[in-house]
Amino acid sequence: MLIELEQIHKVYHVGEVDVPALQDVSLSVARGEFLAITGASGCGKSTLLNLLGCLDQPTAGRYRLDGAEVSGLSWSELARVRNSRIGFVFQSFNLLMRQSALENVELPLVYGPPIPAPERRGRALELLARVGLADRVHHTPVQLSGGQQQRVAIARALVNRPALILADEPTGNLDSHSGHDIMTLFHELHAQGLTIIAVTHSDEIAQAAQRIIRMQDGRIL
Amino acid sequence: MMAILPLRIALRALRRNKVRSSLTVLGIIVGTAALIAVMAVGQGASVMVREQIESMGSNMVLVFPGSMRTGGAHSGAGGRQSLTAADGDAIAAECPGVVAVCPVIRSWTQVVYRDNNWRSMTQGVTPSYREIRGWSMQGGEFFQEADVRGATRVCVIGGTVADNLFAGEDPVGKVVRLNSMPFRVVGVLARKGTAAWGQDQDDTILAPATTVARVLEGSPFNSVSQLMIGVATAEIVPDVIQDIESLLRQRHRVRTPEDDDFTVMDLTEITETVTQVSRLMTVMLSVIASISLLVGGIGIMNIMLVSVTERTREIGVRMAVGASPRDIMLQFLVEAIVLSALGAVVGVALGAGAAGIISRVNNWPVLVSLSSIGLAMLFAGLIGVFFGWYPAWRASRLNPIECLRHE
Structure with missing residues (x-):
């Protein structure tokens, strides 16, 4: 199993009040799976994604990623896990606006174990070619369309050869045509053996996934 | 993260806001220049006194009428025709x-x-x-x-x-x-x-x-x-x-x-007095100059805090792709240090130039010593670290999820 969640609880403290965001969530994801998480907004799916992405820690419960215990790690250690194991694809792309596509894709390598600059650049160029942007490597995000920006983000997510891609509404900000292109790209990546977990409202993505998890009030249905 | 990288990120960020960066640096420039110029004038005076003593010879004794001793109601040296x-x-x-x-x-x-x-x-x-x-x-x-x-x-x-x-x-x-x-x-x-x-x-x-x-x-x-x-x-x-x-x-x-009702002095005593006075003046003026450097440091802190807020989203992205709190801290700290170091270098040059002009216009002896340059640079560097620390620390403590949600 790539991911094993055991009885995960997450409680947010808002002032004096404790707001439970996740309750007793247990989940296993096998390597190579394409999983979609759906549910109404506020159901806890974003919280779950943040926990899976090591951007947050559970209040209680255990999380093993790739056989290693992740819950209880320090912020620095979580950063290292994110850097080496996880690639993020966000709804709003989250690219650095003043840097070129190439520099954006190189970014995760900068924070990883030292790699010579030419190799960094080579890997980034290779991935940009793979997402079909070989002729756009020096463009900044403002010079790219939404779909192109999302493809840069996917290239960035792949550059550290992660075990897991986490996508948060990856087509939410795109027109249907671009969204379709992105979905095709996810399919290809999945076909090549990558594990993908996507949070989505979109039926198209949900249908494309092998497994759909529905959430309500912080629980998996 | 490699050592050279925070520097490149910092330089890029500073180039992006040229006017803002230059204005921030100006505070450090003025402080450092003032410090260098003041120390140059003070040290120049001290060296001059020493040289003078050597040229005058140390086997001279002066007697002045009147007493220089304190206490009682004595008039100062030269005060009475005694x-x-x-x-x-x-x-x-x-x-x-x-x-x-x-x-x-x-x-x-x-x-x-x-x-x-x-x-x-x-x-x-x-x-x-x-x-x-x-x-x-x-x-x-x-x-x-x-x-x-x-x-x-x-x-x-x-x-x-x-x-x-x-x-x-x-x-x-x-x-x-x-x-x-x-x-x-x-x-x-x-x-x-x-x-x-x-x-x-x-x-x-x-x-x-x-x-x-x-x-x-x-x-x-x-x-x-x-x-x-x-x-x-x-x-x-x-x-x-x-x-x-x-x-x-x-x-x-x-x-x-x-x-x-008289005062007997030899030259070393006179020299010591003059040197002491000039040293005291130098210290006093240096303290004042240091205060302006301090104010420059506060300017750096202010700008760094603004910069952290402006770039919350960027911090979130960097954290998501694997930047540790230490990496973020380093990025902003290096930025503050680059600002103050830049100010220090320009300030030293400007201060040395100002000292040269002071010496020419007023005919004062000045000396821009290596130790004063070192001191000014060190002080400016410390200011950068000191005032850069808090904004950098704040940036490093940000929560990546909230950063990514930040508009």
Whole structure:
């Protein structure tokens, strides 16, 4: 199993009040799976994604990623896990606006174990070619369309050869045509053996996934 | 993260906001420049004092009328006319180790030669003055003992006076008017330059003490402004000072040192006083300059806090792809240090330039020492670290999820 969640609880403290965001969530994801998480907004799916992405820690419960215990790690250690194991694809792309596509894709390598600059650049160029942007490597995000920006983000997510891609509404900000292109790209990546977990409202993505998890009030249905 | 990378990120971020970065740096520039200039002037003065002492020789003792001791209601040195030429004669006769004594009477005079006039200090002295000061002549001769005995109207002028009155003409043999009284110029002194205390030593006129007393001051040759005493060797200076003090106490009927109506000083003492004063001034002004550097540091902190807020989203992205809190901290800290280091480098250059201009305009000696540059750079660097720390720390403590949600 790539991911094993055991009885995960997450409680947010808002002032004096404790707001439970996740309750007793247990989940296993096998390597190579394409999983979609759906549910109404506020159901806890974003919280779950943040926990899976090591951007947050559970209040209680255990999380093993790739056989290693992740819950209880320090912020620095979580950063290292994110850097080496996880690639993020966000709804709003989250690219650095003043840097070129190439520099954006190189970014995760900068924070990883030292790699010579030419190799960094080579890997980034290779991935940009793979997402079909070989002729756009020096463009900044403002010079790219939404779909192109999302493809840069996917290239960035792949550059550290992660075990897991986490996508948060990856087509939410795109027109249907671009969204379709992105979905095709996810399919290809999945076909090549990558594990993908996507949070989505979109039926198209949900249908494309092998497994759909529905959430309500912080629980998996 | 590699060491060079935070630097590149910082430079890129600073280039992005050129105006803002330059204004922030300006605070550090002004502070560093002020610090460098102040230290240059102060250290220049100190070095000058030391050089002066070496050139003057350390075997000279000065006696001033009046007491410099604090406590009681004493007037300061020179405050009373309690020192006489006879005291000088007694010192010459009775104190072993004294090789020459020269009474000095000072008088401000208007000097006129044809259309030119100049205001200068005329010092009434004896020929032993030249011997004690070790002052050579540029032209003509010093006046003689006979001139002192006869109170003749002759004078010797310094280089500055010669320049201002004669403009290239040879002054020797010419007649100048000191406060309307005609004096014949018998010699021109070799140039000595500026003294440690900022006085132009060449801006002086020397005339027989008797002549100055009678002709310029209109009084008999009796009380003096100062006694200048040459001692055989520097080693016996402390002994000679003691001898002079007990002799003068006897002559002035002073019972305890507290009641002294005179002050005996050797040059090292004078130098120490001057050096101490200049050092104190340097420290005080440096503190003020440091405060402006501190203000510059607060400017850096302010801008860094703004920058962290502006770039919250960027921080979130960097954290999501694997930047640790330490990486983020380093990024902003390096940015602050680059700002202050840049300011320090420009400030040092500007401060050194300002010191050069100060020295040229005011004719002050200045010295931009390596240690002062090092000190200013170190201080600016520390300011950068100190004021960059808090914004950087805040950036590193941000929650990536909230950062990514930040608009």
